[in-house]
Amino acid sequence: MSKPYVVGIDIGGTNTVFGIVDARGVVLASSSIKTRKHSTIEAYLDELHTELTKLLEANDAIGKIHGIGIGAPNANYYTGTIESGVNLPWPTPIPLAQLVSDKFGIPVSITNDANAAAIGEMTYGAARGLKDFIMITLGTGVGSGIVINGQLVYGHDGFAGELGHIIVKRNNGRLCGCGRCGCLETYCSATGVARTAREFLEARSNEPSLLRNIPTEDITSKDVYDAAIAGDKLAKDVFEFTGDILGAALADFTVFSAPEAFILFGGLAKSGELLMKPLRESMEKNMIKIWKGKVKILLSELKEADAAVLGASALGWEAKQMPTPSAIPVTPTPAVPQVTPATTPQA
Amino acid sequence: MSKPYVVGIDIGGTNTVFGIVDARGVVLASSSIKTRKHSTIEAYLDELHTELTKLLEANDAIGKIHGIGIGAPNANYYTGTIESGVNLPWPTPIPLAQLVSDKFGIPVSITNDANAAAIGEMTYGAARGLKDFIMITLGTGVGSGIVINGQLVYGHDGFAGELGHIIVKRNNGRLCGCGRCGCLETYCSATGVARTAREFLEARSNEPSLLRNIPTEDITSKDVYDAAIAGDKLAKDVFEFTGDILGAALADFTVFSAPEAFILFGGLAKSGELLMKPLRESMEKNMIKIWKGKVKILLSELKEADAAVLGASALGWEAKQMPTPSAIPVTPTPAVPQVTPATTPQA
Numbered sequence: 001m002s003k004p005y006v007v008g009i010d011i012g013g014t015n016t017v018f019g020i021v022d023a024r025g026v027v028l029a030s031s032s033i034k035t036r037k038h039s040t041i042e043a044y045l046d047e048l049h050t051e052l053t054k055l056l057e058a059n060d061a062i063g064k065i066h067g068i069g070i071g072a073p074n075a076n077y078y079t080g081t082i083e084s085g086v087n088l089p090w091p092t093p094i095p096l097a098q099l100v101s102d103k104f105g106i107p108v109s110i111t112n113d114a115n116a117a118a119i120g121e122m123t124y125g126a127a128r129g130l131k132d133f134i135m136i137t138l139g140t141g142v143g144s145g146i147v148i149n150g151q152l153v154y155g156h157d158g159f160a161g162e163l164g165h166i167i168v169k170r171n172n173g174r175l176c177g178c179g180r181c182g183c184l185e186t187y188c189s190a191t192g193v194a195r196t197a198r199e200f201l202e203a204r205s206n207e208p209s210l211l212r213n214i215p216t217e218d219i220t221s222k223d224v225y226d227a228a229i230a231g232d233k234l235a236k237d238v239f240e241f242t243g244d245i246l247g248a249a250l251a252d253f254t255v256f257s258a259p260e261a262f263i264l265f266g267g268l269a270k271s272g273e274l275l276m277k278p279l280r281e282s283m284e285k286n287m288i289k290i291w292k293g294k295v296k297i298l299l300s301e302l303k304e305a306d307a308a309v310l311g312a313s314a315l316g317w318e319a320k321q322m323p324t325p326s327a328i329p330v331t332p333t334p335a336v337p338q339v340t341p342a343t344t345p346q347a
Numbered sequence: 348m349s350k351p352y353v354v355g356i357d358i359g360g361t362n363t364v365f366g367i368v369d370a371r372g373v374v375l376a377s378s379s380i381k382t383r384k385h386s387t388i389e390a391y392l393d394e395l396h397t398e399l400t401k402l403l404e405a406n407d408a409i410g411k412i413h414g415i416g417i418g419a420p421n422a423n424y425y426t427g428t429i430e431s432g433v434n435l436p437w438p439t440p441i442p443l444a445q446l447v448s449d450k451f452g453i454p455v456s457i458t459n460d461a462n463a464a465a466i467g468e469m470t471y472g473a474a475r476g477l478k479d480f481i482m483i484t485l486g487t488g489v490g491s492g493i494v495i496n497g498q499l500v501y502g503h504d505g506f507a508g509e510l511g512h513i514i515v516k517r518n519n520g521r522l523c524g525c526g527r528c529g530c531l532e533t534y535c536s537a538t539g540v541a542r543t544a545r546e547f548l549e550a551r552s553n554e555p556s557l558l559r560n561i562p563t564e565d566i567t568s569k570d571v572y573d574a575a576i577a578g579d580k581l582a583k584d585v586f587e588f589t590g591d592i593l594g595a596a597l598a599d600f601t602v603f604s605a606p607e608a609f610i611l612f613g614g615l616a617k618s619g620e621l622l623m624k625p626l627r628e629s630m631e632k633n634m635i636k637i638w639k640g641k642v643k644i645l646l647s648e649l650k651e652a653d654a655a656v657l658g659a660s661a662l663g664w665e666a667k668q669m670p671t672p673s674a675i676p677v678t679p680t681p682a683v684p685q686v687t688p689a690t691t692p693q694a
Contacts, residue, residue, distance in 0.1 A: 156477075157605055158605075166602055166603075255512045
């Protein structure tokens with residue numbers, strides 16, 4: 001008897017959302033718990049176990065789960081571990097795949113949140129049918145999931161696709177959480193937009209702006225958006241500046257993997273033409289000739305909450321086959337793209 | 348009867364080198380013709396046909412060629428065409444795979460020279476056993492061949508991997524042949540090194556340098572190398588500057604695909620510690636923490652002439668299977684790396 005469902009779990013800094021998903025990508029039911037409520041990972045997993053078990057019982061899904069897929073910050077697909085440097089309240093590394101698998105007796109596979117979003121988009125969203133695309137998540141930070149020839153790029157160690165940490169400003173760039181300066185995410189994330197607004201307000205101190213009604217340190221990207229929509233020149237310039245930097249970065253990413261499309265996801269991606277117009281213009285202006293007019297910028301077609309759970313859940317179908325680095329055979333000579341059959345688990 | 352040999356052809360701006368290669372990567376025999384001798388592609392192909400046929404006859408290889416692989420500038424793997432913007436004396440696009448296949452009655456597959464070098468290195472050189480690496484060719488320009496999960500990255504249109512055209516200087520960057528400014532290859536190619544030397548000689552006009560004995564416009568990267576080896580401070584600084592820019596670029600490339608190694612190939616890669624020391628230092632200095640100390644910089648292990656022919660020849664084994672974009676099945680849900688068997692044609 002093959003099992004008809006998977007579970008997707010999205011672990012965010014604030015909330016952990018989880019859902020039961022069928023082979024067609026329908027989220028049968030979902031629920032959430034607070035990520036930061038527990039001081040130990042064990043207590044957190046206890047609550048997750050209790051709440052997920054309730055959800056499974058209520059949906060007659062006990063014993064019907066093929067696998068659990070988890071999207072989490074800095075989660076390594078190869079090792080099943082959450083690595084250091086993340087905004088979670090527990091010591092790292094966390095052997096998450098093992099811990100959750102032990103708890104539920106179900107195979108578990110994990111990847112980072114941006115990769116999970118890319119998988120969700122490829123399976124159920126704007127990237128259906130695309131073999132080469134790059135998912136860019138514009139949230140608190142900038143994340144990415146790179147798909148080449150139909151496969152998610154993990155790199156030799158499982159961490160590939162950290163495009164938020166491409167350096168876009170080599171001199172006097174903004175300090176990034178990674179310890180370096182000038183990373184894309186210091187400019188083109190939600191926090192980057194707020195930072196730009198604060199800089200503009202200071203540099204253009206004689207210019208009136210609706211944003212001056214808000215205490216400087218409290219300004220959010222949402223405030224900048226609202227001001228820009230209300231016609232505020234300075235706020236509109238913030239989006240112009242943001243789109244300009246992001247567009248140049250997308251043009252650079254294109255020379256790497258020649259994607260058919262970039263797919264934008266996250267709060268900032270909902271800024272409409274305020275962001276999209278300067279972004280498209282900058283990408284085209286900076287694009288090398290052979291790709292001018294050929295690379296699309298698309299918006300995610302998934303509801304934000306669903307995308308994370310759906311993306312994570314797609315990994316659940318593969319969980320029992322999770323390879324470890326030592327188990328991956330070395331394939332030295334595939335001189336042409338290996339066309340492999342789809343593994344969609346259509347029952 | 349399976350055919351035991353392939354032919355590799357490397358079309359350069361000056362010379363076209365071709366050779367007969369067996370399944371173990373032994374170049375049985377090779378020869379060359381001048382690329383620019385003929386004003387029409389037809390006349391060029393006539394000479395290539397004559398000379399290659401002679402080589403095949405002399406080696407008892409007539410009727411024993413499985414396929415022909417060609418490495419050529421701007422050659423598109425998917426379409427079999429040499430596209431515009433290349434330093435060849437004939438009008439583009441050139442349907443090269445078709446023309447050569449018609450001429451010889453043998454299946455033909457083509458790719459650009461840097462991709463061919465990457466395939467050569469993966470099959471017979473420093474990248475044997477590596478599934479994730481990036482080949483960087485430091486010649487007249489800067490080329491690249493990106494291998495991810497054991498597969499060469501072609502992108503959605505066959506042109507991916509143009510890392511010489513990543514922008515490394517956004518303001519006042521050097522004009523590139525591609526029409527944009529600040530591309531990596533304007534700094535880190537052989538011509539880039541000569542350009543840097545000319546700039547330094549002008550900017551530091553009071554400083555003595557061995558390079559002042561050479562007419563400024565005649566200075567080559569070889570001259571700069573010779574002067575640096577002789578202890579010339581200004582020439583050594585040119586390599587320092589070059590390594591610094593290339594190292595920062597390699598650190599950026601790492602966040603994209605997390606390669607296990609970069610493999611350097613081409614004239615400039617033979618500069619030894621003059622280039623390698625600042626290159627390694629800059630790459631580590633600019634590397635995001637999770638990859639510090641983890642990414643290798645290797646030198647090509649193939650003889651320069653052999654590498655191009657060997658790399659191109661590896662494509663010859665696959666030539667009969669050359670996929671066209673419309674023939675490639677779309678694989679929507681490979682959520683885990685697809686581990687495919689090696690296709691090395693060991694008889």
